[in-house]
Amino acid sequence: MLLIEADGKALLAEHGIDVPAAVPTINATLGDLQGKARGTSLPGTGPWMVKAQVPVGGRGKAGGIVRCDTPQEAVAAVSGLLGQRLKGHKVDVCLVEQSVTGDERYLAVMVDPASYGLRVIYSVQGGVDIEQSMATQSRLSPPHPASVAEALADLVANEPAYRRSHIIATGRRLAGLLLQCELALAEINPLFVSDDGCVAGDAKLVVDLSAVERQPRIAALLEARPQSYADANRKLTEGFDYVEIDPEGEIGLVTTGAGLSMMLIDELAARGMKPLNFCDIRTGQMRGSPERVMHVLTWITERPSLRAVLVSVFAGITDLGEFGGLLATGLEQTPALRVPVVARLVGRGAAEARRILADRHPGMQVTEDLEEALSSVAAIAGEPRA
Amino acid sequence: MIASLSRNTPVIVQGITGRMGLTHAALMRGYGTNIVGGTSNRTDTKEAAGVPVFVNCRAAVLATGAVVSVAMAPPMETLGAVEEALAAGIRLIVTVAEGIPLHDAMRIGRAVRRAGATWIGGSTPGLAIPGEIKLGFLPDVCLRPGPFGIMSKSGTLSYECGYRLVQAGFGQSIWVGVGGDQVKGVRFADLLPVFFADPRTRAIILVGEVGGNEEEECAALLQRLAGRKPVYALIAGREAKEGVSMGHAGALVLGEAGSLTSKTHCLTAAGARVFGSIESLIDACVQDLT
Numbered sequence: 042m043l044l045i046e047a048d049g050k051a052l053l054a055e056h057g058i059d060v061p062a063a064v065p066t067i068n069a070t071l072g073d074l075q076g077k078a079r080g081t082s083l084p085g086t087g088p089w090m091v092k093a094q095v096p097v098g099g100r101g102k103a104g105g106i107v108r109c110d111t112p113q114e115a116v117a118a119v120s121g122l123l124g125q126r127l128k129g130h131k132v133d134v135c136l137v138e139q140s141v142t143g144d145e146r147y148l149a150v151m152v153d154p155a156s157y158g159l160r161v162i163y164s165v166q167g168g169v170d171i172e173q174s175m176a177t178q179s180r181l182s183p184p185h186p187a188s189v190a191e192a193l194a195d196l197v198a199n200e201p202a203y204r205r206s207h208i209i210a211t212g213r214r215l216a217g218l219l220l221q222c223e224l225a226l227a228e229i230n231p232l233f234v235s236d237d238g239c240v241a242g243d244a245k246l247v248v249d250l251s252a253v254e255r256q257p258r259i260a261a262l263l264e265a266r267p268q269s270y271a272d273a274n275r276k277l278t279e280g281f282d283y284v285e286i287d288p289e290g291e292i293g294l295v296t297t298g299a300g301l302s303m304m305l306i307d308e309l310a311a312r313g314m315k316p317l318n319f320c321d322i323r324t325g326q327m328r329g330s331p332e333r334v335m336h337v338l339t340w341i342t343e344r345p346s347l348r349a350v351l352v353s354v355f356a357g358i359t360d361l362g363e364f365g366g367l368l369a370t371g372l373e374q375t376p377a378l379r380v381p382v383v384a385r386l387v388g389r390g391a392a393e394a395r396r397i398l399a400d401r402h403p404g405m406q407v408t409e410d411l412e413e414a415l416s417s418v419a420a421i422a423g424e425p426r427a
Numbered sequence: 428m429i430a431s432l433s434r435n436t437p438v439i440v441q442g443i444t445g446r447m448g449l450t451h452a453a454l455m456r457g458y459g460t461n462i463v464g465g466t467s468n469r470t471d472t473k474e475a476a477g478v479p480v481f482v483n484c485r486a487a488v489l490a491t492g493a494v495v496s497v498a499m500a501p502p503m504e505t506l507g508a509v510e511e512a513l514a515a516g517i518r519l520i521v522t523v524a525e526g527i528p529l530h531d532a533m534r535i536g537r538a539v540r541r542a543g544a545t546w547i548g549g550s551t552p553g554l555a556i557p558g559e560i561k562l563g564f565l566p567d568v569c570l571r572p573g574p575f576g577i578m579s580k581s582g583t584l585s586y587e588c589g590y591r592l593v594q595a596g597f598g599q600s601i602w603v604g605v606g607g608d609q610v611k612g613v614r615f616a617d618l619l620p621v622f623f624a625d626p627r628t629r630a631i632i633l634v635g636e637v638g639g640n641e642e643e644e645c646a647a648l649l650q651r652l653a654g655r656k657p658v659y660a661l662i663a664g665r666e667a668k669e670g671v672s673m674g675h676a677g678a679l680v681l682g683e684a685g686s687l688t689s690k691t692h693c694l695t696a697a698g699a700r701v702f703g704s705i706e707s708l709i710d711a712c713v714q715d716l717t
């Protein structure tokens with residue numbers, strides 16, 4: 042999971058990498074910033090970069106990064122961005138930053154899955170179009186900061202001698218951060234390089250949610266921003282995956298299995314429907330409690346755009362008889378849910394599940410056939426709204 | 428190692444006295460897998476699921492000659508379980524845990540590589556050679572001997588494909604769940620030569636998803652090997668939200684990297700057929716091999 046830039050930069054700074062002076066701003070502190078603007082006590086002397094804090098790449102192209110020459114422009118940019126949606130994410134935080142000068146480079150250290158080591162990547166063409174850049178070079182390295190530094194030394198061989206040591210030191214610290222915090226990726230793009238040293242213009246840090254329980258610093262960052270990290274926090278507290286795809290979505294999903302849930306979202310969208318959420322509820326871990334079903338039904342019911350709910354469970358091991366009972370209870374405990382529910386249940390105990398649901402929710406459609414369930418949901422979504 | 432697994436291959440279950448271990452040891456035995464023992468921290472248990480329980484892998488391997496282990500360990504304990512199994516001489520290990528820390532997975536990968544062993548997982552339902560052996564918990568209703576080699580990141584999406592193949596009167600030669608983690612054991616590209624060399628396999632089904640570069644890596648190898656058997660691919664996650672892992676830790680899209688476009692492009696260029704829905708994939712598979 043990608044950290045927002047402000048948190049990424051906080052970690053970089055803690056590991057000895059220079060970052061620009063900055064003030065993170067949320068709606069509640071916009072007033073402070075305006076006050077500061079009058080007294081021109083924004084970070085540094087300007088110009089400033091106002092940056093929407095959403096966990097996606099390509100923010101600049103999407104309009105999420107604004108260069109401002111005056112304090113008034115900075116305040117206007119912040120209030121313009123807060124509350125907007127950028128590439129599917131709501132902007133809850135903006136970073137107001139002193140702009141930095143220097144030559145723009147690209148530097149990243151990442152876990153390399155095929156070699157079970159690290160990959161260090163460097164490019165003399167830093168900036169937004171790194172993926173298209175032909176100047177990017179990389180080296181594999183064992184997972185040790187000193188090895189990464191050595192690999193990086195090859196990649197910066199053409200840089201002026203007095204700058205090389207700064208860049209290599211930055212890379213070594215970046216590798217130390219990645220290893221210590223168990224990150225998947227630590228990327229700085231652009232890295233501003235000047236004769237004075239290196240400053241991180243951006244920070245793209247991908248954390249491993251599976252390691253959070255032994256990474257207190259990462260846990261604290263996630264906990265401190267319930268809105269920015271809603272999906273991650275939900276996973277950590279609930280023990281299963283639920284990701285809101287579209288808050289104005291029409292089809293709520295109660296599904297198990299990550300791959301199948303993703304595929305269902307794709308198939309719904311291909312039929313012109315708007316799926317609301319991704320969900321891997323993990324029926325195998327429910328252990329007789331309807332709690333997970335109730336939580337998912339409650340979250341999707343909170344969205345007024347909801348038109349229908351699609352339940353899909355392929356039970357290899359799970360006993361659907363038990364799941365059918367839990368689903369029936371979950372539905373009874375969510376009275377606010379007033380849209381049709383279509384359940385596709387196949388596998389062990391499907392007949393028993395059908396019997397329970399027919400008894401307790403007589404109007405509900407239950408089928409073993411996924412294509413039939415998708416068609417039914419499409420028909421409901423196609424009806425005029427009541 | 429994978430293609431030569433059979434009903435005779437001796438297998439142990441690490442963590443056999445746990446809830447998962449007990450259930451799946453019994454289900455695997457029921458399928459015909461030659462489960463010869465298990466391990467447990469509980470010293471008071473001498474037998475579970477009808478097989479002897481040992482204090483550790485070394486004792487289990489010495490007593491039974493097991494060469495394969497299915498580790499039913501929690502994610503944080505999987506690294507330790509693999510190290511123990513490798514030290515005991517296990518040659519193939521399946522780790523089913525979902526949520527193995529990424530950096531633990533790197534350590535597991537390095538240890539397995541040093542030992543020259545084979546690792547399947549994590550976040551996997553395991554593998555099967557239908558009619559011979561099942562390691563893990565692929566549902567029996569989806570398994571039937573047949574001509575399709577399946578490799579999949581997702582458990583449930585592959586169940587869906589396997590089930591529909593069975594309904595259509597087909598089945599699988601070798602089915603490997605490579606798992607949804609970013610750092611894992613056997614990868615798609617490792618399996619391509621296995622399927623090409625296996626006489627039972629006539630066609631290959633690749634069930635991928637967004638994130639990582641395994642599909643691209645496999646496509647590059649497919650191109651080099653000049654596609655001796657047809658490859659049918661299904662990639663989930665076209666509508667995935669960028670920057671957030673979609674259930675599987677590996678299913679993370681950042682910009683162009685790991686995107687559906689990139690995977691579809693590479694696989695198609697290498698001669699694979701990429702489908703947008705389960706139904707269209709299965710229809711094509713069935714039609715071509717009928």
